[in-house]
Amino acid sequence: MKSSTWEHLLSYHSTEIVQRKLEKCYEQLSYNNASGLSYENCYRFVYYLKHGENFFLQAAQSPPAIQPMLLFYGVSQLLKACLITIDPEYPSTSSVLAHGVSSRKRKKQQYHFLKDEIKIQRNGLFSHVATKLFQIQSLESEKCSMELLLKQIAEMxxxxxxxxxxxxxxxxxxxxxxxxxxxxxxxxxxxxxxxxxxxxxxxxxxxxxxxxxxxxxxxxxxxxxxxxxxxxxxxxxxxxxxxxxxxxxxFSKMPELLVHYLLLYNLSMISRYETEWWYDLLLSVSNDDYPFILRYLEIAKRKIPYLVLDFLKHTL
Incomplete structure (x- = not known):
């Protein structure tokens, strides 16, 4: 790419143009008061987008130890920006505010990241995004292994x-x-x-x-x-x-943006709560998890903004 994705996303930092595009979106979705909803949401959209960008830019300048947390919060903000192009009333209930996924609370001995699993919950941001953005409603209670998720990303x-x-x-x-x-x-x-x-x-x-x-x-x-x-x-x-x-x-059951959300959620939980294992991995580079995770983090920093930009181009 000759210029960064963030430079292309700058076009969406204008509330004037975003308001017009959101109004057109809401009209096509048959929402009443499309004009009023678009005015209410144009600032929220820009703020979500900008907040997500700040997390990603900070991750690019931070050590790998804290990158998962920054990237997870970044992708969450970017997905919220995408959400309000389809769901102008988000969040309509408190049930959509949770992350919507869960991981093992305690890591077992001989833990390997690639063999770890994450479970999808009924409610929360993940399921709401899956339903609203991608019309997927059958993921509840599914368990996804990290290895299978990584195998759905071509750069890996x-x-x-x-x-x-x-x-x-x-x-x-x-x-x-x-x-x-x-x-x-x-x-x-x-x-x-x-x-x-x-x-x-x-x-x-x-x-x-x-x-x-x-x-x-x-x-x-x-x-x-x-x-x-x-x-x-x-x-x-x-x-x-x-x-x-x-x-x-x-073969993936979910679009790649959702795959990144799941991977970064689990990595962010590990970096926050499994400090001993996390620093053993980063400092001793003792097993194959290290190159897989470090390579993935580099991919995520570039790929997620690109996918979000592509979504906005096709939606707004």
Missing amino acids: NEVFLFHHSKINFIDVELTKDQILITEDTAQLFHLSSQRLAEYLVERFSYSLATEMDQHHVFLKGDTPMATFNCMPFSLHLEEGKYYLPTSRDT
Whole structure:
């Protein structure tokens, strides 16, 4: 990227333009008094966005020991900015103010971050964002392992390859907002390109394009390709390519913004309450958790603002 995502997000720091865009959003969503709601929320939107940016900029200048806390609070603020583009009355009840997820209170001996799990709660910010922004309502009580979550982020592929000698993603070609499914890609799943494409259409928001031949099938999204919600694909931000997990078991059930929220929640809880384990990891670099976590934090600092910007471009 020639300029930082934060520079692009500066365009949304004008309450005048944000008020007009929010009003248009609320009208399309059939809210009464769209004009009044947009005026009430334009300042909140800008403040959430700016507060999130400050957390991220501070994280970039801080030691890794406290970065998870700053990034978690940062992504929470950015998601709230996204929320009020869809839900002008947020927060309408106190039940949406909690984090909406929980982690193990005490870490067991021989604890490894990649094997840890996090549980999704019925109420709270996480579930509210999942429902309002992504129309996902079936995540309650699900447990997600950190390893599985990390495997849904394309930039982590190199780390898994180095440490586990396993490729978790294969790149796919994107042409005019259409994804090319080749026979080589499909063979990883022991399917034909046509059957793999049909499998993705059945489970995700894609349809078969009319353009295809014996060895190639094209998928098109219900809307133009949106990076913030392109599951099970993931954009590798550094390479500018889209990747598909090499196993159906690791196909994501949630957009990547939610994956980052879960990872950063757990890391922030560890950095706050598991101080001994956390500093053992950071100072002794004694196991594989160290490179996975440090690499992830670097990705999160760049990827989350990019995904938020993409959401706002498609929404406002």
